[in-house]
Amino acid sequence: MLDYAGAGAVIALVSVACFLFKDRIGYQTVSLILLFAVALLSLKFDIGQVLFGAGLSALFWNFFFIPPHFTFAIGGAQDVLMFITYFVIAAVTGTLTSRVRTRENRAVALYALTRQLIESKTTDDVAQAAVSTISPFFNADVLLYLSGTDGDIFTQPHKASTMRSDDKEYSVASWVYWNEKKAGKFIDILPFATATYYPISGPRYPLGVLGLRTRNGKPLTAEQETLLQNFIAQIASALEREQLDEIARQTIVDTESEWLYKTLFNSISHELRTPIAAIISSVESIESISTAPRSTAMDFIGEIRTAAERLNRLVENLLDMTRLESGRLAAKRDWCDMRDIVNASAAQIGEQLATHRFVVDIPDNTSLVKVDFGLIEQALANLIHNAVLYTPPGSTITVGSYCRESALVIVVSDNGPGFPSDALKNVFKKFFRVPGTKAGGTGLGLSIVHGFVEAHQGTITVANRIEGGAQFTIRIPTEILAIGDSSQRSADALPASFTHRQDQ
Amino acid sequence: MNTQTDILVIDDEQQMRRLLRSTLESAGYGVTCAETAKEGIRLAESRGFGGIILDLGLPDADGLTVVSDVRRWTQYPVIILSVRASEQDIVAALDAGANDYLTKPFRREELLARLRSALRIYNATAAHETVFRAGTLTVDLDAHLVRKHETVIKLTPTEYALLALFVRNAGKVLTHRYILQQVWGPKFEEESQYSRVYVGQLRKKIEDDPNHPALIVTESGIGYRLSMND
Numbered sequence: 001m002l003d004y005a006g007a008g009a010v011i012a013l014v015s016v017a018c019f020l021f022k023d024r025i026g027y028q029t030v031s032l033i034l035l036f037a038v039a040l041l042s043l044k045f046d047i048g049q050v051l052f053g054a055g056l057s058a059l060f061w062n063f064f065f066i067p068p069h070f071t072f073a074i075g076g077a078q079d080v081l082m083f084i085t086y087f088v089i090a091a092v093t094g095t096l097t098s099r100v101r102t103r104e105n106r107a108v109a110l111y112a113l114t115r116q117l118i119e120s121k122t123t124d125d126v127a128q129a130a131v132s133t134i135s136p137f138f139n140a141d142v143l144l145y146l147s148g149t150d151g152d153i154f155t156q157p158h159k160a161s162t163m164r165s166d167d168k169e170y171s172v173a174s175w176v177y178w179n180e181k182k183a184g185k186f187i188d189i190l191p192f193a194t195a196t197y198y199p200i201s202g203p204r205y206p207l208g209v210l211g212l213r214t215r216n217g218k219p220l221t222a223e224q225e226t227l228l229q230n231f232i233a234q235i236a237s238a239l240e241r242e243q244l245d246e247i248a249r250q251t252i253v254d255t256e257s258e259w260l261y262k263t264l265f266n267s268i269s270h271e272l273r274t275p276i277a278a279i280i281s282s283v284e285s286i287e288s289i290s291t292a293p294r295s296t297a298m299d300f301i302g303e304i305r306t307a308a309e310r311l312n313r314l315v316e317n318l319l320d321m322t323r324l325e326s327g328r329l330a331a332k333r334d335w336c337d338m339r340d341i342v343n344a345s346a347a348q349i350g351e352q353l354a355t356h357r358f359v360v361d362i363p364d365n366t367s368l369v370k371v372d373f374g375l376i377e378q379a380l381a382n383l384i385h386n387a388v389l390y391t392p393p394g395s396t397i398t399v400g401s402y403c404r405e406s407a408l409v410i411v412v413s414d415n416g417p418g419f420p421s422d423a424l425k426n427v428f429k430k431f432f433r434v435p436g437t438k439a440g441g442t443g444l445g446l447s448i449v450h451g452f453v454e455a456h457q458g459t460i461t462v463a464n465r466i467e468g469g470a471q472f473t474i475r476i477p478t479e480i481l482a483i484g485d486s487s488q489r490s491a492d493a494l495p496a497s498f499t500h501r502q503d504q
Numbered sequence: 505m506n507t508q509t510d511i512l513v514i515d516d517e518q519q520m521r522r523l524l525r526s527t528l529e530s531a532g533y534g535v536t537c538a539e540t541a542k543e544g545i546r547l548a549e550s551r552g553f554g555g556i557i558l559d560l561g562l563p564d565a566d567g568l569t570v571v572s573d574v575r576r577w578t579q580y581p582v583i584i585l586s587v588r589a590s591e592q593d594i595v596a597a598l599d600a601g602a603n604d605y606l607t608k609p610f611r612r613e614e615l616l617a618r619l620r621s622a623l624r625i626y627n628a629t630a631a632h633e634t635v636f637r638a639g640t641l642t643v644d645l646d647a648h649l650v651r652k653h654e655t656v657i658k659l660t661p662t663e664y665a666l667l668a669l670f671v672r673n674a675g676k677v678l679t680h681r682y683i684l685q686q687v688w689g690p691k692f693e694e695e696s697q698y699s700r701v702y703v704g705q706l707r708k709k710i711e712d713d714p715n716h717p718a719l720i721v722t723e724s725g726i727g728y729r730l731s732m733n734d
Contacts, residue, residue: 312609332725334680335697337704339715340722360715368700374591374725481697483704 050094275307391416509554621675
């Protein structure tokens, strides 16, 4: 009713304005101005109000402007013709503009839905987009049922739905699902339902059912029905796309966890069982040869020690990996002397390092750097141990370090065979082992190094040296405390004389 | 070796208790075992021990609680057993008054050496030993004299204070925080670069090979130790 009053008010206002100038513009021109006002009305109001405005303006024009004034009588035949033409033009203009506007609204709604559907990443997004578009557009409550990714029938309405379901509604929805025909209120089939149900059909199986209950309790017009079918078609294709996507994603996850399981199982069971087998059989041997020479027993004891150390290393690696995977690993930085760290790493490898030439290339007055001692120690120990395992005895392993541009650079290199070029990009991947390498090792060591360096916001790269062998280069951004030559320093120089650089 | 020394072992793992018992008994110590922190504290309160070997990961209470509790009435050595993952816990226990630590798995000789040092430092505090020898190094705390290969070495006052601290605690691990506090004062507890720099300088003067220190050894993530292995 308010809309009618608004339309009437606009016409009245324009009429009053024209009336003030009617002597100057003449009553024919007034008709054009009023027509213009009616056309404008159709941009804002529905067809009913526009026609009301058209009629009202015709009456005003007749009453106030066509002579004789202030009567509905029309003087000449010319004026009668003009009045009829005016009314027809006003009605047609209003109707046409209004219809164009409705179409535009529908196009906009369809476009909005399509865009939202394209942006949807999951079936939940699709459902949300469908309900949030359809419900306001048709001024209706929406009940949405979606089937499972394998075409199983739904049991619950989707949580985006704006109306509740009950057994009755569900039974109608499932009929629609099985028969892929619309049913429910206003339809010959199952009209006892409170909503009308439309199937959402997919190419292989029904994707779901959409229930619609208009809030004014009236059925949809034929035009609205067509539009709803358009909406449903869009929703169906989006659902289809998302469901295929989800199936594909699940397949990837399945394949990956299958692979992870196999790798873990193979490498861990091998790495665990070998030393355990060695320990058990060595112990049994010692028990059975209690009379044998002591040196024989010592050999077996040596085997037990090696096996136990191997087990210990494996457990350390698994624990380190777990720490990394937990995502809670943070580098606890403190001032460190790189030579200390390298010594600690070498001490960890212990006697195994004796088969190789180990060279530390760090200047005497090396700067202090702020890193996590334990993490860098473990990272270097893993790199050195790796070199010990995969280079022939007698090879040289070199650890060098220097500071450059507020970064610590550590280089670990060897003169062994290096990596096959196609393996270089994979060496830091979890469980990766260079194909064809000897038994032993889980493929965890280097990925742990990578993780520990990353915990320092650092980078690690690997390359084969031109002169042969592998070279790992670690770069870690850090504060640097240059020490200078202590012999040049006056006795007990205060720490203030340290060159403290923090120019990151 | 003092054959009368009784050691209290607090560890919840039966196999570890058996191992510690046989290791310690074979070295001439008397051994009493406790499974829980509660039982350990009760035993420690009820009678005197020469020292305690304490597992940090006890089921009923944090090992740290035991250290603080025991430290309220006695200064005898407490040696911590822990797994490597717990650096912070070790430092906390040491700062709370534990004398030393060992990470599992540990070597028999290492355990006995740590225990010997801890007992010696505890007894030396009473006996006022003042001359220390390790390899070619001699430190006379009374005379303020440091000799290497019988040649007197010149140290700055800070270097000497640092070395004297190590000597008085020979064989025992000292946390960075403790060293900073003792040599530079409580305000400098967080200024870890000081101890790093001065340990580096000291190593150049007293070590045979400063790049592979054998006297002042670094304990990863914890501190330094003046080695008694020579």
